[in-house]
Amino acid sequence: MTVNVLMPALSPTMEQGKLSKWLKNEGDAVKAGDVIAEIETDKATMEVEAVDEGVLARILVPGGTENVAVNTPIAVIAEEGEEVADTADHAPADRVGEEDKAQKQAEAAPPVPGQTAPQDEPGEANKAATKAAVEAATPAPKATSVAAQPSPRVAPEVPEGTTMVSMTMREALRDAMAEEMRRDPNVFVMGEEVAEYQGAYKITQGLLQEFGAKRVVDTPITEYGFAGVAVGAAFAGLRPILEFMTFNFSMQAIDHIVNSAAKTLYMSGGQINCPIVFRGPNGAAARVAAQHSQDYSAWYSQVPGLIVISPSNASDAKGLLKAAIRNDNPVVFLENEILYGKTSEVPALEDFVLPIGKARIARPGKDVTLVSFSIGMTYALQAAEQLAKEGIDAEVIDLRTLRPMDTATIIKSVKKTGRCVAIEEGWPQCGVSAEIAMRVQQEAFDYLDAPVLRVTGKDTPMPYAANLEKLALPSVADVITAAKAVLYRS
Amino acid sequence: MVEESGVASASAPMIPPFTREQELTAFREMLLIRRFEEKAGQLYGMGVIGGFCHLYIGQEAVVVGVKMAARDGDQFTTSYRDHGHMLASGMEPRRVMAELAGKRGGYSKGKGGSMHMFSREANFYGGHGIVGAPAPIGAGVAFANAYRGDGRVSLTFFGEGAANQGQVYEAFNMASLWKLPVVFIVENNRYAMGTEISRASAQIDLSKRGAAFGIPGKQIDGMDVRIVKATADEAIEWCRAGKGPYLIEAQTYRYRGHSMSDPAKYRSKEEVQKMREEHDPIEQVRARLIADGMSEDELKKIDANARKIVAEAADFATADKEPDPSELWTDVLAS
Numbered sequence A: 001m002t003v004n005v006l007m008p009a010l011s012p013t014m015e016q017g018k019l020s021k022w023l024k025n026e027g028d029a030v031k032a033g034d035v036i037a038e039i040e041t042d043k044a045t046m047e048v049e050a051v052d053e054g055v056l057a058r059i060l061v062p063g064g065t066e067n068v069a070v071n072t073p074i075a076v077i078a079e080e081g082e083e084v085a086d087t088a089d090h091a092p093a094d095r096v097g098e099e100d101k102a103q104k105q106a107e108a109a110p111p112v113p114g115q116t117a118p119q120d121e122p123g124e125a126n127k128a129a130t131k132a133a134v135e136a137a138t139p140a141p142k143a144t145s146v147a148a149q150p151s152p153r154v155a156p157e158v159p160e161g162t163t164m165v166s167m168t169m170r171e172a173l174r175d176a177m178a179e180e181m182r183r184d185p186n187v188f189v190m191g192e193e194v195a196e197y198q199g200a201y202k203i204t205q206g207l208l209q210e211f212g213a214k215r216v217v218d219t220p221i222t223e224y225g226f227a228g229v230a231v232g233a234a235f236a237g238l239r240p241i242l243e244f245m246t247f248n249f250s251m252q253a254i255d256h257i258v259n260s261a262a263k264t265l266y267m268s269g270g271q272i273n274c275p276i277v278f279r280g281p282n283g284a285a286a287r288v289a290a291q292h293s294q295d296y297s298a299w300y301s302q303v304p305g306l307i308v309i310s311p312s313n314a315s316d317a318k319g320l321l322k323a324a325i326r327n328d329n330p331v332v333f334l335e336n337e338i339l340y341g342k343t344s345e346v347p348a349l350e351d352f353v354l355p356i357g358k359a360r361i362a363r364p365g366k367d368v369t370l371v372s373f374s375i376g377m378t379y380a381l382q383a384a385e386q387l388a389k390e391g392i393d394a395e396v397i398d399l400r401t402l403r404p405m406d407t408a409t410i411i412k413s414v415k416k417t418g419r420c421v422a423i424e425e426g427w428p429q430c431g432v433s434a435e436i437a438m439r440v441q442q443e444a445f446d447y448l449d450a451p452v453l454r455v456t457g458k459d460t461p462m463p464y465a466a467n468l469e470k471l472a473l474p475s476v477a478d479v480i481t482a483a484k485a486v487l488y489r490s
Numbered sequence B: 001m002v003e004e005s006g007v008a009s010a011s012a013p014m015i016p017p018f019t020r021e022q023e024l025t026a027f028r029e030m031l032l033i034r035r036f037e038e039k040a041g042q043l044y045g046m047g048v049i050g051g052f053c054h055l056y057i058g059q060e061a062v063v064v065g066v067k068m069a070a071r072d073g074d075q076f077t078t079s080y081r082d083h084g085h086m087l088a089s090g091m092e093p094r095r096v097m098a099e100l101a102g103k104r105g106g107y108s109k110g111k112g113g114s115m116h117m118f119s120r121e122a123n124f125y126g127g128h129g130i131v132g133a134p135a136p137i138g139a140g141v142a143f144a145n146a147y148r149g150d151g152r153v154s155l156t157f158f159g160e161g162a163a164n165q166g167q168v169y170e171a172f173n174m175a176s177l178w179k180l181p182v183v184f185i186v187e188n189n190r191y192a193m194g195t196e197i198s199r200a201s202a203q204i205d206l207s208k209r210g211a212a213f214g215i216p217g218k219q220i221d222g223m224d225v226r227i228v229k230a231t232a233d234e235a236i237e238w239c240r241a242g243k244g245p246y247l248i249e250a251q252t253y254r255y256r257g258h259s260m261s262d263p264a265k266y267r268s269k270e271e272v273q274k275m276r277e278e279h280d281p282i283e284q285v286r287a288r289l290i291a292d293g294m295s296e297d298e299l300k301k302i303d304a305n306a307r308k309i310v311a312e313a314a315d316f317a318t319a320d321k322e323p324d325p326s327e328l329w330t331d332v333l334a335s
Helices: A101-108 A133-137 A169-183 A207-211 A223-235 A247-252 A254-262 A297-301 A314-326 A376-389 A407-417 A432-447 A466-472 A476-486 B020-045 B060-069 B083-088 B093-100 B134-148 B166-177 B206-213 B225-240 B269-279 B281-291 B296-319 B325-329
Strands: A003-006 A016-022 A035-040 A045-050 A054-059 A065-069 A073-078 A126-130 A164-168 A187-191 A216-218 A239-243 A277-281 A307-309 A331-335 A343-347 A360-363 A368-372 A394-398 A401-403 A420-423 A453-455 B075-078 B124-127 B154-159 B182-188 B217-221 B246-251
Touching: A035 A073, A164 A169, A169 A187, A169 A207, A169 A314, A187 A207, A187 A223, A207 A216, A223 A239, A223 A247, A223 A254, A223 B134, A223 B166, A247 A254, A247 A277, A254 B134, A277 A314, A297 A307, A297 A331, A297 A401, A297 A432, A307 A314, A314 A331, A314 A343, A360 A376, A368 A376, A368 A407, A368 A476, A376 A394, A376 A420, A376 A476, A394 A407, A407 A420, A407 A432, A420 A432, A420 A476, A432 A453, A453 A476, B020 B060, B020 B083, B020 B093, B020 B225, B020 B281, B020 B296, B060 B075, B060 B083, B060 B154, B060 B182, B060 B225, B060 B246, B060 B281, B075 B083, B075 B134, B083 B093, B083 B124, B093 B296, B124 B134, B134 B154, B134 B166, B134 B182, B166 B182, B166 B206, B182 B206, B182 B225, B206 B217, B206 B246, B217 B225, B225 B246, B225 B281, B281 B296
Parallel strands: A187 A216, A187 A239, A239 A277, A277 A331, A307 A331, A368 A394, A368 A420, A420 A453, B075 B124, B075 B154, B154 B182, B182 B246, B217 B246
Antiparallel strands: A003 A073, A016 A035, A016 A065, A035 A045, A045 A126, A054 A073, A164 A343, A307 A401, A360 A394
């Protein structure tokens, strides 16, 4: 019986990858656990292992092929002696005692960071041992709740005629850090797996090679401690970029973020500032359940003394991260794992820095104002496209910075449309959208033709089951429903 | 050897002697802190100082001994029993007192108070109100020193109560792993608020608390400024040589309550009295100076000078204005 080896998927954001090379040739005997090929994605390099014993009868996708879709058959393994059509001559299988599969898998698994206990979920016909533990933590390639993001409009700050390059948010963030590290020797990166591992989500890829271990510092898994160390270094004049593997773990460090970083300038009467960036993925990824899916936008944007930024696309991510690194205040920079792999246009400017605290009108319109940020923009923009088909012209505002919030841009828009829907993935109570609704009713009450509505994550912990997770998150349909409700249309 | 009082005496076989000049420096510095704290206590009673106010009386030899071993440029970081550390760092008594009083002439313009004071000029990095927080922050200051390779040492103080905080051990681990130039000084005054150390700590020899991280530790009599200074000399030298962190447990004693509202039910008056009479850090120096031929009059002049500085500081703090209401909104973000 022949078995197809499929292109493996190891993260929710991986839809395709490069089949870098084959380590076995057609006709080679393979046994379970043998590494037969190497695969690359933008995040990780992975080894594909054979799960069945037999002969690598056919290679269907040659080494070096780019953009191989997940679940594409890439090879065929046949039983010894079995005929496979068009199979080249193959040597007799070299029968060796079968290795204990579980043992092999255990060996292949990399050391696991404390809070993430990744479990590889192998496909039917192959198993891949990934070099990226966190990648493996997030199985299920099927798009869960979010489809591809429509291309966002370029920031208004970019001069007309600027050459644009396509890049992922992941690359944009890395480039922003690298550029700022070249510019200022006081800038350094610290966090779990930022150096040798190249970043748990590959955001710091290549930084160790360029800047060395002094400036790209792997930490132990001790968020409270290393946040305090980074804050102390910032007090003393360095400019740390502190990566949280995810913001879920920042709860261990929140004392230093709030009590030490945010308040010391005030408590010292303006003497001791804290130029630090706390960054990392925030909010729900896919299928990682309650403890790894929390959105901290509302938490941090409540704190005076912090700046909070949460970009939705590669261009804003780059321009705002550079601004954050140069800022003399503590900045909480909330990224999103699902957006890391999304590609958008980034201006090819030598020094592209965006202003903090300025929202962006991502889509001009006149009928209803949709306000969102980060991955919420995905729902907002898609909803706007669909509403347009029904003759509703939505204006979509991307906040980009949550604190200080660009209230003026929201109010100006609401004064024009008279209707507002705020969208976020976070919980409803005391959420960012609650704040938006408050500001709109306070500053544009007389212009409102309907109460402000919110589309938020549901008021529950994040469930694991795919269907429940989908229900827990906002959807494009939710946004459309809310937009129609404020327009009194059904 | 530990006496009945619980404070080690003569833990070093040979106490390195001070010169006359060093004795006088120690006497002057410790006395200034003592008189300052006494005055702060009075002003608290008068309502000039509010909120939390943690006095350093009894512990003066610890920070003064360490300061005498430090070099210009070395940084100090501590928790909220911090007035002594600020004075030892060379901060102006009048501006410290004004901060205690919440006045505009204070180091933090009246916005920090007793527990939150800083001075970049004096290399004083707080003044932190969270138990245990100075450990990683002080290690971070040392991280900057190592990053720049400037030879400075971060002198990081916290109490024996903080020594049970998880973040202290996270900081120990990183400081040792990265060979950071930081001396951790545990000021063991035996009571974390009202909890005596043996009721809160499974291992009461706190100098051993760095052993798991390969940090050398020394338990010393923190009431003898000469021992503190000699130990700090060793520790600072160790750090400056690039060997990583060093841990000192200075056994000391606070005469006053944890804060101003301490009921003092957890220890006897006799215990406090015995410490004052037999181990007072300032009296020890005074006795040696007298034995060395100093006259009472000369020492009284030093005391009078300390009282004068403190009285002026109190007058300044009392007369100074509260911050302008507009200051509510300043220093939230750096521009």
